[in-house]
Amino acid sequence: MGIPKGSELKQPGERVVWVTGAAGGIGSAICDAFVAAGNKVVATDVRGLAPRPSVVVLACDVRSSASIAMVIEKCNQLGGVDVLVNCAGIMRRCDVLELSPEIWDQLFDVNVKGPLLCSQAAARSMIEGGRAGSIIHVGSINAEKVFAETVAYCCSKGALHAMGRSMALALAPYGIRVDMVAPGAIDDTDLEPERWGQEQMRAEAVALTPLRRLGKSVDVARSVLFLASEDARYITGETLFIDGGRLASV
Amino acid sequence: MNTIETNSKDCEARASQASLKGRVAWVTGGANGIGAAIAQELGDRGAIVYVTDLTAGVNVEVCDMRDPQAIAAFAISVSARSGRLDILVNNAAIQRRRAFIDFTEADFDELFATNVRGAFFAAQASAREMISGGRGGSIVNVSSVNATHAQPETTLYCASKGSIGTMTRALAWALGRYSIRVNAVSPGTIVTNLNRDRLADNETVRNVVAATALGRLGTAEEVAPSVAFLASDEARFITGANLAIHGGWTLTG
Numbered sequence: 001m002g003i004p005k006g007s008e009l010k011q012p013g014e015r016v017v018w019v020t021g022a023a024g025g026i027g028s029a030i031c032d033a034f035v036a037a038g039n040k041v042v043a044t045d046v047r048g049l050a051p052r053p054s055v056v057v058l059a060c061d062v063r064s065s066a067s068i069a070m071v072i073e074k075c076n077q078l079g080g081v082d083v084l085v086n087c088a089g090i091m092r093r094c095d096v097l098e099l100s101p102e103i104w105d106q107l108f109d110v111n112v113k114g115p116l117l118c119s120q121a122a123a124r125s126m127i128e129g130g131r132a133g134s135i136i137h138v139g140s141i142n143a144e145k146v147f148a149e150t151v152a153y154c155c156s157k158g159a160l161h162a163m164g165r166s167m168a169l170a171l172a173p174y175g176i177r178v179d180m181v182a183p184g185a186i187d188d189t190d191l192e193p194e195r196w197g198q199e200q201m202r203a204e205a206v207a208l209t210p211l212r213r214l215g216k217s218v219d220v221a222r223s224v225l226f227l228a229s230e231d232a233r234y235i236t237g238e239t240l241f242i243d244g245g246r247l248a249s250v
Numbered sequence: 251m252n253t254i255e256t257n258s259k260d261c262e263a264r265a266s267q268a269s270l271k272g273r274v275a276w277v278t279g280g281a282n283g284i285g286a287a288i289a290q291e292l293g294d295r296g297a298i299v300y301v302t303d304l305t306a307g308v309n310v311e312v313c314d315m316r317d318p319q320a321i322a323a324f325a326i327s328v329s330a331r332s333g334r335l336d337i338l339v340n341n342a343a344i345q346r347r348r349a350f351i352d353f354t355e356a357d358f359d360e361l362f363a364t365n366v367r368g369a370f371f372a373a374q375a376s377a378r379e380m381i382s383g384g385r386g387g388s389i390v391n392v393s394s395v396n397a398t399h400a401q402p403e404t405t406l407y408c409a410s411k412g413s414i415g416t417m418t419r420a421l422a423w424a425l426g427r428y429s430i431r432v433n434a435v436s437p438g439t440i441v442t443n444l445n446r447d448r449l450a451d452n453e454t455v456r457n458v459v460a461a462t463a464l465g466r467l468g469t470a471e472e473v474a475p476s477v478a479f480l481a482s483d484e485a486r487f488i489t490g491a492n493l494a495i496h497g498g499w500t501l502t503g
Contacts, residue, residue: 168498172463184487210426215487222484231267231475234438234468236498241491245426248419248490 015039016078017228018071020062020118021088023047025189026138029217030085031055033225040078044071045088062088062114068121080129083228084122086115086160087138091191096151104152111156116163119178123171132175134228137164138220141184141243145208157182161239168237177236179227184243187214210245267475268482271296274332275481276325278302278372279342281310283442284392287470288339291478297337300328315342315368316360318375325375334383337481338376340369341392343410347403358406365410370417373432377425386429388481391418392473393434393492399500411436415492422490431489433480438496440468463498 017034021027022043031043035054043049044060051057058074061067075081090110092103119135126133140157142150161180168178183189185205187196195201206212220242226232227240241247275292279285280301293299302313302324313324328335343365346357373389380387396404397411414434421432439458441449449455449467459466473495479485480493494500 165501169463169501172465172498177464210423211429211431211487211489212427219485219487223488226479226484229267231479234464234472234495234497235476235493236463237501238494238496240488240493242485242487243491244487245419245422245431245490248422 014079015082016042016075016080017083017085018042018044018075018081018118018122019085019087020044020060020114021086021138022057023049024087024191025217026183026186026220027085027087029221030087030138030224033218033221034083034228037225039083042071042075042078042081062086062118063109065117065121068117072121072125075125080131081122081125082131082133084118084133084135085138085224085228086118086136088114089138089140089156089191091150091153093149093192094152095149099152107152107156108159111153112159112163115160119167123174123176126176127174133177134232135164135167135171135176135178136224136227137161137178137180138224139164139180139182139239141182141241141246143182143239144247164239165237172236177227177232179232179235179237180239181220181223181227182239182241182243182247183215183220184241184246185209185214186217186220188217208246208249209243210249213244215242215244267295268479268484269296270337270478270482273297273336273481274300274328274334275337275339276300276302276328276335276372276376277339277341278313278315278368280339281305281307283444284437284440284470284473285339285341287442287474288341288392288477291471291474292337292339292481295478295482298332300324300332303342315372316363318367318371321368321371322375325372325379329379329383334385335376335379336383336385336387338372338387338389339392339477339481340372340389340414342368343392343407345404345407349403350405353406361406361410362413365407366413366417369414373417373421377421377428377430380430381428387431388485389421389425389430389432390477390480391432391434392477393418393436395436395438395494395496395500397434397436397492399503418492419490426489431480431485433485433488433490434492435473435476435480436492436494436496437473438462438468438494438499440470440473442470458499461499461503462496463501466497468495468497
Protein backbone atom coordinates (compact mmCIF):
# COMPACT_ATOMS: atom_id res chain seq x y z
CA MET A 1 0.00 0.00 0.00
CA GLY A 2 1.26 3.45 -0.85
CA ILE A 3 4.17 1.97 -2.70
CA PRO A 4 4.28 2.72 -6.41
CA LYS A 5 4.05 -0.17 -8.80
CA GLY A 6 7.44 -1.58 -9.60
CA SER A 7 8.77 -0.89 -6.13
CA GLU A 8 9.47 -3.75 -3.85
CA LEU A 9 9.85 -3.37 -0.17
CA LYS A 10 12.67 -5.47 1.16
CA GLN A 11 12.58 -7.44 4.35
CA PRO A 12 14.34 -5.53 7.15
CA GLY A 13 17.23 -7.98 7.11
CA GLU A 14 17.90 -7.30 3.46
CA ARG A 15 17.94 -3.54 3.74
CA VAL A 16 21.01 -1.42 3.12
CA VAL A 17 21.22 1.44 5.62
CA TRP A 18 23.55 4.41 5.18
CA VAL A 19 24.31 6.39 8.33
CA THR A 20 26.28 9.65 8.05
CA GLY A 21 28.11 11.11 11.04
CA ALA A 22 28.56 7.56 12.25
CA ALA A 23 31.62 8.32 14.37
CA GLY A 24 29.58 10.37 16.82
CA GLY A 25 27.68 9.12 19.83
CA ILE A 26 24.23 9.17 18.26
CA GLY A 27 25.45 8.01 14.83
CA SER A 28 27.28 5.13 16.41
CA ALA A 29 24.20 4.08 18.40
CA ILE A 30 22.07 4.26 15.23
CA CYS A 31 24.52 1.92 13.43
CA ASP A 32 24.37 -0.51 16.33
CA ALA A 33 20.57 -0.50 16.33
CA PHE A 34 20.31 -1.25 12.61
CA VAL A 35 22.97 -3.96 12.83
CA ALA A 36 21.13 -5.55 15.75
CA ALA A 37 17.95 -5.54 13.62
CA GLY A 38 19.80 -7.47 10.92
CA ASN A 39 20.37 -4.70 8.37
CA LYS A 40 23.43 -4.14 6.21
CA VAL A 41 24.94 -0.89 7.47
CA VAL A 42 27.23 1.49 5.61
CA ALA A 43 28.66 3.90 8.19
CA THR A 44 30.34 7.08 7.02
CA ASP A 45 32.00 10.03 8.67
CA VAL A 46 34.38 12.79 7.66
CA ARG A 47 36.46 11.76 10.64
CA GLY A 48 38.21 8.43 10.65
CA LEU A 49 36.04 5.45 11.53
CA ALA A 50 37.39 2.44 13.32
CA PRO A 51 36.51 -0.90 11.74
CA ARG A 52 33.28 -2.28 13.23
CA PRO A 53 31.90 -5.77 13.06
CA SER A 54 29.12 -6.22 10.46
CA VAL A 55 29.48 -2.63 9.25
CA VAL A 56 31.04 -1.21 6.10
CA VAL A 57 32.94 1.91 7.18
CA LEU A 58 33.84 4.65 4.72
CA ALA A 59 35.16 8.18 4.89
CA CYS A 60 32.62 10.64 3.52
CA ASP A 61 32.40 14.41 3.60
CA VAL A 62 28.70 15.13 3.22
CA ARG A 63 29.56 18.50 1.62
CA SER A 64 31.18 16.73 -1.32
CA SER A 65 29.15 15.22 -4.16
CA ALA A 66 32.15 13.16 -5.25
CA SER A 67 32.48 11.75 -1.76
CA ILE A 68 28.76 10.96 -1.65
CA ALA A 69 28.93 9.24 -5.06
CA MET A 70 31.51 6.82 -3.70
CA VAL A 71 29.20 5.86 -0.86
CA ILE A 72 26.28 5.32 -3.23
CA GLU A 73 28.53 3.07 -5.33
CA LYS A 74 29.40 1.01 -2.25
CA CYS A 75 25.72 0.78 -1.32
CA ASN A 76 24.93 -0.37 -4.86
CA GLN A 77 27.40 -3.23 -4.46
CA LEU A 78 25.34 -4.33 -1.44
CA GLY A 79 22.05 -4.05 -3.32
CA GLY A 80 21.35 -0.32 -3.20
CA VAL A 81 20.52 2.04 -0.36
CA ASP A 82 17.08 1.57 1.25
CA VAL A 83 17.45 3.78 4.31
CA LEU A 84 19.47 6.97 4.74
CA VAL A 85 20.05 8.44 8.19
CA ASN A 86 21.42 11.96 7.98
CA CYS A 87 23.17 12.17 11.32
CA ALA A 88 26.24 14.23 10.41
CA GLY A 89 26.05 17.61 12.11
CA ILE A 90 28.18 20.17 13.85
CA MET A 91 27.64 22.75 16.57
CA ARG A 92 29.27 26.15 16.98
CA ARG A 93 28.59 28.39 19.95
CA CYS A 94 29.07 32.11 19.41
CA ASP A 95 27.56 35.47 20.29
CA VAL A 96 25.25 36.57 17.47
CA LEU A 97 27.11 39.87 17.10
CA GLU A 98 30.36 37.97 16.56
CA LEU A 99 28.85 35.35 14.26
CA SER A 100 30.89 35.40 11.05
CA PRO A 101 29.78 34.32 7.57
CA GLU A 102 32.45 31.62 7.81
CA ILE A 103 30.88 30.03 10.89
CA TRP A 104 27.41 30.40 9.39
CA ASP A 105 28.55 28.66 6.20
CA GLN A 106 30.32 25.87 8.07
CA LEU A 107 27.14 25.04 9.96
CA PHE A 108 24.80 25.25 7.00
CA ASP A 109 27.16 23.32 4.73
CA VAL A 110 27.28 20.35 7.10
CA ASN A 111 23.86 20.54 8.77
CA VAL A 112 21.66 21.47 5.81
CA LYS A 113 23.42 21.21 2.46
CA GLY A 114 25.01 17.88 3.44
CA PRO A 115 21.65 16.23 4.22
CA LEU A 116 20.25 17.70 0.99
CA LEU A 117 23.05 16.26 -1.16
CA CYS A 118 23.00 12.88 0.58
CA SER A 119 19.18 12.69 0.34
CA GLN A 120 19.22 13.59 -3.35
CA ALA A 121 21.80 10.92 -4.08
CA ALA A 122 20.03 8.29 -1.99
CA ALA A 123 16.61 9.15 -3.44
CA ARG A 124 17.91 8.99 -7.00
CA SER A 125 19.35 5.57 -6.28
CA MET A 126 16.09 4.37 -4.69
CA ILE A 127 14.02 5.67 -7.61
CA GLU A 128 16.36 4.22 -10.25
CA GLY A 129 16.37 0.89 -8.45
CA GLY A 130 12.59 0.92 -7.96
CA ARG A 131 13.03 0.62 -4.21
CA ALA A 132 10.72 2.17 -1.65
CA GLY A 133 12.75 3.72 1.12
CA SER A 134 13.06 5.86 4.17
CA ILE A 135 15.13 8.95 4.89
CA ILE A 136 15.57 10.11 8.48
CA HIS A 137 17.12 13.45 9.36
CA VAL A 138 18.60 13.82 12.82
CA GLY A 139 17.33 17.27 13.70
CA SER A 140 17.27 18.84 17.13
CA ILE A 141 15.08 20.21 19.89
CA ASN A 142 16.96 23.41 19.06
CA ALA A 143 14.85 23.76 15.91
CA GLU A 144 12.10 24.79 18.37
CA LYS A 145 13.64 25.57 21.78
CA VAL A 146 16.54 27.95 21.20
CA PHE A 147 19.50 29.42 22.98
CA ALA A 148 20.91 32.91 22.47
CA GLU A 149 24.44 31.73 21.82
CA THR A 150 23.59 29.07 19.21
CA VAL A 151 21.76 31.15 16.62
CA ALA A 152 23.32 29.53 13.56
CA TYR A 153 22.93 25.99 14.90
CA CYS A 154 19.26 26.58 15.77
CA CYS A 155 18.63 28.07 12.32
CA SER A 156 20.34 25.15 10.61
CA LYS A 157 18.22 22.59 12.46
CA GLY A 158 15.05 24.59 11.75
CA ALA A 159 16.02 24.53 8.10
CA LEU A 160 16.64 20.79 8.25
CA HIS A 161 13.19 20.13 9.74
CA ALA A 162 11.46 22.27 7.10
CA MET A 163 13.54 20.68 4.35
CA GLY A 164 12.52 17.26 5.61
CA ARG A 165 8.82 18.08 5.53
CA SER A 166 9.13 19.47 2.04
CA MET A 167 11.15 16.46 0.91
CA ALA A 168 8.43 14.20 2.32
CA LEU A 169 5.98 15.70 -0.16
CA ALA A 170 8.43 15.57 -3.02
CA LEU A 171 9.45 11.95 -2.50
CA ALA A 172 6.14 10.41 -1.42
CA PRO A 173 5.15 9.61 -5.04
CA TYR A 174 8.19 7.30 -5.16
CA GLY A 175 7.29 5.51 -1.95
CA ILE A 176 10.06 7.24 -0.04
CA ARG A 177 9.13 8.47 3.43
CA VAL A 178 11.06 11.32 5.05
CA ASP A 179 10.94 11.93 8.80
CA MET A 180 12.93 13.66 11.50
CA VAL A 181 14.05 12.75 14.98
CA ALA A 182 14.77 15.70 17.24
CA PRO A 183 16.92 14.83 20.23
CA GLY A 184 16.87 16.96 23.36
CA ALA A 185 19.68 16.88 25.90
CA ILE A 186 21.58 13.66 25.20
CA ASP A 187 24.48 13.06 27.56
CA ASP A 188 26.62 10.77 25.45
CA THR A 189 26.91 12.75 22.25
CA ASP A 190 30.26 14.13 21.23
CA LEU A 191 28.84 17.45 20.05
CA GLU A 192 30.09 19.42 23.06
CA PRO A 193 31.67 16.97 25.50
CA GLU A 194 33.37 19.70 27.47
CA ARG A 195 29.99 21.29 28.21
CA TRP A 196 28.20 18.10 29.11
CA GLY A 197 31.09 17.27 31.41
CA GLN A 198 30.12 20.22 33.59
CA GLU A 199 27.78 19.33 36.43
CA GLN A 200 26.09 22.74 36.29
CA MET A 201 25.25 22.38 32.58
CA ARG A 202 23.77 18.97 33.18
CA ALA A 203 21.71 20.24 36.12
CA GLU A 204 20.36 23.11 34.03
CA ALA A 205 19.33 20.73 31.24
CA VAL A 206 17.67 18.37 33.70
CA ALA A 207 15.72 21.27 35.22
CA LEU A 208 14.20 21.96 31.78
CA THR A 209 13.21 18.32 31.31
CA PRO A 210 9.99 16.81 32.73
CA LEU A 211 11.54 13.33 32.92
CA ARG A 212 14.23 14.86 35.17
CA ARG A 213 17.14 13.23 33.43
CA LEU A 214 19.22 13.42 30.26
CA GLY A 215 18.72 11.05 27.36
CA LYS A 216 21.06 8.51 25.82
CA SER A 217 22.10 8.08 22.20
CA VAL A 218 20.45 4.67 22.19
CA ASP A 219 17.09 6.34 22.89
CA VAL A 220 17.47 8.32 19.67
CA ALA A 221 18.56 5.21 17.78
CA ARG A 222 15.44 3.28 18.79
CA SER A 223 13.22 6.02 17.38
CA VAL A 224 15.18 6.10 14.13
CA LEU A 225 14.74 2.34 13.81
CA PHE A 226 11.01 2.72 14.42
CA LEU A 227 10.55 5.48 11.85
CA ALA A 228 12.53 3.52 9.25
CA SER A 229 10.44 0.41 9.84
CA GLU A 230 7.18 -0.79 8.33
CA ASP A 231 5.54 0.04 11.66
CA ALA A 232 5.75 3.68 10.54
CA ARG A 233 4.60 3.15 6.97
CA TYR A 234 1.83 5.79 7.19
CA ILE A 235 4.15 8.35 8.83
CA THR A 236 5.95 10.87 6.65
CA GLY A 237 7.03 14.48 7.07
CA GLU A 238 6.81 14.00 10.83
CA THR A 239 9.23 14.98 13.59
CA LEU A 240 9.57 12.78 16.65
CA PHE A 241 11.05 14.63 19.63
CA ILE A 242 13.19 12.51 21.93
CA ASP A 243 13.63 15.14 24.56
CA GLY A 244 12.24 13.94 27.87
CA GLY A 245 9.36 16.39 27.43
CA ARG A 246 11.42 19.50 26.81
CA LEU A 247 9.32 20.66 23.83
CA ALA A 248 6.20 20.37 25.96
CA SER A 249 7.64 22.78 28.51
CA VAL A 250 7.76 26.53 28.90
CA MET B 251 0.89 -11.94 14.37
CA ASN B 252 2.55 -14.56 16.45
CA THR B 253 5.22 -13.56 18.92
CA ILE B 254 6.72 -17.03 19.22
CA GLU B 255 7.12 -17.48 15.47
CA THR B 256 10.63 -18.68 14.81
CA ASN B 257 10.70 -18.13 11.06
CA SER B 258 13.75 -15.94 10.53
CA LYS B 259 11.99 -13.51 8.19
CA ASP B 260 9.35 -12.94 10.82
CA CYS B 261 11.99 -12.37 13.48
CA GLU B 262 13.60 -9.75 11.29
CA ALA B 263 10.28 -8.11 10.53
CA ARG B 264 9.67 -7.80 14.24
CA ALA B 265 13.21 -6.89 15.18
CA SER B 266 12.35 -3.23 15.62
CA GLN B 267 9.22 -3.99 17.57
CA ALA B 268 9.38 -3.62 21.29
CA SER B 269 8.18 -6.42 23.49
CA LEU B 270 5.52 -5.54 26.04
CA LYS B 271 5.80 -8.89 27.80
CA GLY B 272 4.65 -8.70 31.39
CA ARG B 273 3.08 -5.26 30.97
CA VAL B 274 -0.53 -4.60 31.87
CA ALA B 275 -2.44 -2.22 29.62
CA TRP B 276 -5.86 -0.58 29.60
CA VAL B 277 -7.33 0.51 26.28
CA THR B 278 -10.48 2.64 26.44
CA GLY B 279 -12.95 2.61 23.58
CA GLY B 280 -11.37 -0.60 22.38
CA ALA B 281 -14.35 -2.57 21.09
CA ASN B 282 -13.96 -1.38 17.52
CA GLY B 283 -11.88 0.62 15.11
CA ILE B 284 -8.55 2.09 16.11
CA GLY B 285 -8.96 1.05 19.75
CA ALA B 286 -9.48 -2.60 18.80
CA ALA B 287 -6.38 -2.53 16.58
CA ILE B 288 -4.35 -1.02 19.43
CA ALA B 289 -5.57 -3.65 21.89
CA GLN B 290 -4.64 -6.38 19.40
CA GLU B 291 -1.18 -4.91 18.80
CA LEU B 292 -0.39 -4.55 22.52
CA GLY B 293 -1.59 -8.10 23.09
CA ASP B 294 0.47 -9.41 20.17
CA ARG B 295 3.54 -7.89 21.81
CA GLY B 296 2.90 -9.75 25.03
CA ALA B 297 0.93 -7.29 27.16
CA ILE B 298 -2.07 -8.29 29.23
CA VAL B 299 -4.72 -5.98 27.80
CA TYR B 300 -7.91 -4.80 29.47
CA VAL B 301 -10.36 -3.36 26.97
CA THR B 302 -13.30 -1.18 27.90
CA ASP B 303 -16.12 0.40 25.94
CA LEU B 304 -19.68 1.61 26.46
CA THR B 305 -21.10 -1.88 25.98
CA ALA B 306 -19.65 -5.25 26.90
CA GLY B 307 -18.44 -7.71 24.29
CA VAL B 308 -15.97 -10.53 23.85
CA ASN B 309 -13.01 -9.50 26.01
CA VAL B 310 -14.55 -6.05 26.34
CA GLU B 311 -15.71 -4.75 29.72
CA VAL B 312 -17.96 -1.79 30.37
CA CYS B 313 -16.53 1.54 31.45
CA ASP B 314 -18.43 4.73 30.70
CA MET B 315 -15.86 7.48 30.22
CA ARG B 316 -18.44 10.05 31.27
CA ASP B 317 -18.33 8.58 34.78
CA PRO B 318 -15.18 9.41 36.78
CA GLN B 319 -16.18 7.04 39.56
CA ALA B 320 -16.50 4.15 37.14
CA ILE B 321 -13.15 5.11 35.65
CA ALA B 322 -11.42 5.17 39.05
CA ALA B 323 -13.00 1.85 39.97
CA PHE B 324 -11.82 0.23 36.74
CA ALA B 325 -8.20 1.34 37.20
CA ILE B 326 -8.24 -0.06 40.73
CA SER B 327 -9.78 -3.31 39.51
CA VAL B 328 -7.02 -3.77 36.90
CA SER B 329 -4.41 -3.40 39.62
CA ALA B 330 -6.33 -5.80 41.83
CA ARG B 331 -6.64 -8.42 39.11
CA SER B 332 -3.17 -8.20 37.53
CA GLY B 333 -1.12 -6.64 40.31
CA ARG B 334 -0.08 -3.67 38.23
CA LEU B 335 -1.06 -1.16 35.56
CA ASP B 336 1.71 -0.02 33.20
CA ILE B 337 -0.01 1.39 30.12
CA LEU B 338 -3.12 3.46 29.57
CA VAL B 339 -4.34 4.16 26.05
CA ASN B 340 -6.93 6.93 26.13
CA ASN B 341 -8.70 6.08 22.91
CA ALA B 342 -12.40 6.49 23.71
CA ALA B 343 -13.87 9.44 21.86
CA ILE B 344 -17.03 10.49 20.08
CA GLN B 345 -17.68 12.70 17.07
CA ARG B 346 -20.53 15.12 16.38
CA ARG B 347 -20.97 16.74 12.98
CA ARG B 348 -23.02 19.93 12.71
CA ALA B 349 -22.78 23.45 11.41
CA PHE B 350 -21.15 25.50 14.16
CA ILE B 351 -24.26 27.59 14.85
CA ASP B 352 -26.34 24.45 15.35
CA PHE B 353 -24.26 22.83 18.09
CA THR B 354 -26.21 22.52 21.32
CA GLU B 355 -25.12 22.67 24.92
CA ALA B 356 -25.91 18.96 25.14
CA ASP B 357 -23.56 18.27 22.21
CA PHE B 358 -20.82 20.20 23.95
CA ASP B 359 -21.28 18.48 27.30
CA GLU B 360 -21.51 15.01 25.85
CA LEU B 361 -18.47 15.34 23.59
CA PHE B 362 -16.23 16.94 26.18
CA ALA B 363 -17.40 14.51 28.86
CA THR B 364 -16.01 11.58 26.89
CA ASN B 365 -13.19 13.04 24.83
CA VAL B 366 -11.58 15.30 27.42
CA ARG B 367 -12.97 14.81 30.93
CA GLY B 368 -12.96 11.03 30.60
CA ALA B 369 -9.39 11.01 29.30
CA PHE B 370 -8.26 13.28 32.14
CA PHE B 371 -9.76 11.12 34.87
CA ALA B 372 -8.56 7.89 33.25
CA ALA B 373 -5.05 9.36 33.24
CA GLN B 374 -5.41 10.43 36.86
CA ALA B 375 -6.79 7.07 38.02
CA SER B 376 -4.14 5.16 36.08
CA ALA B 377 -1.34 7.40 37.30
CA ARG B 378 -2.34 6.67 40.89
CA GLU B 379 -1.91 2.95 40.22
CA MET B 380 1.36 3.51 38.36
CA ILE B 381 2.77 5.70 41.15
CA SER B 382 1.84 3.21 43.85
CA GLY B 383 3.43 0.45 41.74
CA GLY B 384 6.67 2.45 41.65
CA ARG B 385 7.60 1.19 38.18
CA GLY B 386 6.66 4.26 36.17
CA GLY B 387 4.32 3.86 33.24
CA SER B 388 3.19 5.15 29.91
CA ILE B 389 0.03 6.95 28.89
CA VAL B 390 -0.78 7.31 25.21
CA ASN B 391 -3.60 9.65 24.25
CA VAL B 392 -5.19 9.13 20.88
CA SER B 393 -5.54 12.67 19.63
CA SER B 394 -6.15 13.65 16.00
CA VAL B 395 -4.75 15.69 13.18
CA ASN B 396 -7.77 17.85 14.05
CA ALA B 397 -6.01 18.95 17.25
CA THR B 398 -3.99 21.32 15.11
CA HIS B 399 -5.64 21.27 11.68
CA ALA B 400 -9.33 22.02 11.71
CA GLN B 401 -12.14 21.01 9.41
CA PRO B 402 -15.67 22.43 9.13
CA GLU B 403 -18.61 20.84 10.94
CA THR B 404 -16.42 19.16 13.55
CA THR B 405 -15.75 22.22 15.69
CA LEU B 406 -16.32 20.49 19.02
CA TYR B 407 -14.23 17.47 18.07
CA CYS B 408 -11.37 19.74 16.94
CA ALA B 409 -11.56 21.66 20.23
CA SER B 410 -11.63 18.46 22.26
CA LYS B 411 -8.57 17.06 20.49
CA GLY B 412 -6.77 20.37 20.91
CA SER B 413 -7.40 19.97 24.60
CA ILE B 414 -6.02 16.43 24.52
CA GLY B 415 -2.83 17.77 22.91
CA THR B 416 -2.38 20.37 25.64
CA MET B 417 -3.29 17.88 28.35
CA THR B 418 -0.61 15.54 27.02
CA ARG B 419 2.06 18.19 27.48
CA ALA B 420 0.77 19.26 30.89
CA LEU B 421 0.66 15.68 32.16
CA ALA B 422 4.20 15.06 30.87
CA TRP B 423 5.38 17.66 33.40
CA ALA B 424 3.04 16.51 36.14
CA LEU B 425 4.05 12.85 35.89
CA GLY B 426 7.64 13.00 34.65
CA ARG B 427 9.01 12.84 38.18
CA TYR B 428 7.35 9.43 38.59
CA SER B 429 8.84 8.17 35.30
CA ILE B 430 5.38 8.12 33.83
CA ARG B 431 5.56 9.21 30.21
CA VAL B 432 2.59 10.84 28.49
CA ASN B 433 2.43 11.07 24.71
CA ALA B 434 -0.13 11.47 21.96
CA VAL B 435 -0.64 10.04 18.52
CA SER B 436 -2.54 12.12 15.98
CA PRO B 437 -4.03 9.98 13.23
CA GLY B 438 -5.22 11.50 9.98
CA THR B 439 -8.25 10.02 8.26
CA ILE B 440 -8.23 6.36 9.16
CA VAL B 441 -10.47 3.73 7.62
CA THR B 442 -11.95 1.38 10.20
CA ASN B 443 -14.83 -1.05 10.46
CA LEU B 444 -16.83 1.83 11.98
CA ASN B 445 -16.52 4.34 9.14
CA ARG B 446 -15.76 2.28 6.04
CA ASP B 447 -19.17 2.92 4.49
CA ARG B 448 -19.18 6.63 5.26
CA LEU B 449 -15.71 7.06 3.75
CA ALA B 450 -16.51 5.19 0.56
CA ASP B 451 -16.57 7.34 -2.56
CA ASN B 452 -17.07 10.69 -0.92
CA GLU B 453 -15.86 14.06 -2.13
CA THR B 454 -14.38 15.08 1.21
CA VAL B 455 -12.39 11.87 1.28
CA ARG B 456 -11.17 12.35 -2.28
CA ASN B 457 -9.93 15.79 -1.27
CA VAL B 458 -8.12 14.37 1.75
CA VAL B 459 -6.48 11.68 -0.35
CA ALA B 460 -5.44 14.28 -2.93
CA ALA B 461 -3.84 16.36 -0.16
CA THR B 462 -2.09 13.37 1.41
CA ALA B 463 1.49 12.84 0.28
CA LEU B 464 1.22 9.06 0.40
CA GLY B 465 -1.97 9.30 -1.68
CA ARG B 466 -4.27 7.18 0.45
CA LEU B 467 -6.08 7.01 3.76
CA GLY B 468 -4.56 5.15 6.68
CA THR B 469 -5.68 2.01 8.47
CA ALA B 470 -6.15 1.28 12.17
CA GLU B 471 -3.34 -1.28 11.86
CA GLU B 472 -1.04 1.58 10.83
CA VAL B 473 -1.87 3.58 13.96
CA ALA B 474 -1.49 0.75 16.45
CA PRO B 475 2.30 0.15 16.10
CA SER B 476 3.01 3.80 16.90
CA VAL B 477 0.98 3.50 20.10
CA ALA B 478 2.83 0.31 21.00
CA PHE B 479 6.17 2.01 20.32
CA LEU B 480 5.35 5.00 22.54
CA ALA B 481 4.03 2.68 25.25
CA SER B 482 7.25 0.66 25.25
CA ASP B 483 10.69 1.17 26.75
CA GLU B 484 11.96 1.89 23.22
CA ALA B 485 10.48 5.36 23.76
CA ARG B 486 11.78 5.79 27.29
CA PHE B 487 13.10 9.36 26.73
CA ILE B 488 9.99 10.46 24.83
CA THR B 489 7.31 12.32 26.77
CA GLY B 490 4.96 15.17 25.98
CA ALA B 491 5.40 14.30 22.31
CA ASN B 492 2.83 14.10 19.57
CA LEU B 493 3.32 11.62 16.74
CA ALA B 494 1.27 12.42 13.65
CA ILE B 495 0.22 9.42 11.57
CA HIS B 496 -1.27 11.08 8.54
CA GLY B 497 0.70 10.00 5.48
CA GLY B 498 1.96 13.54 4.92
CA TRP B 499 -1.48 15.20 5.05
CA THR B 500 -1.47 18.82 6.38
CA LEU B 501 2.17 19.49 5.45
CA THR B 502 1.08 22.02 2.87
CA GLY B 503 -2.47 22.99 3.83
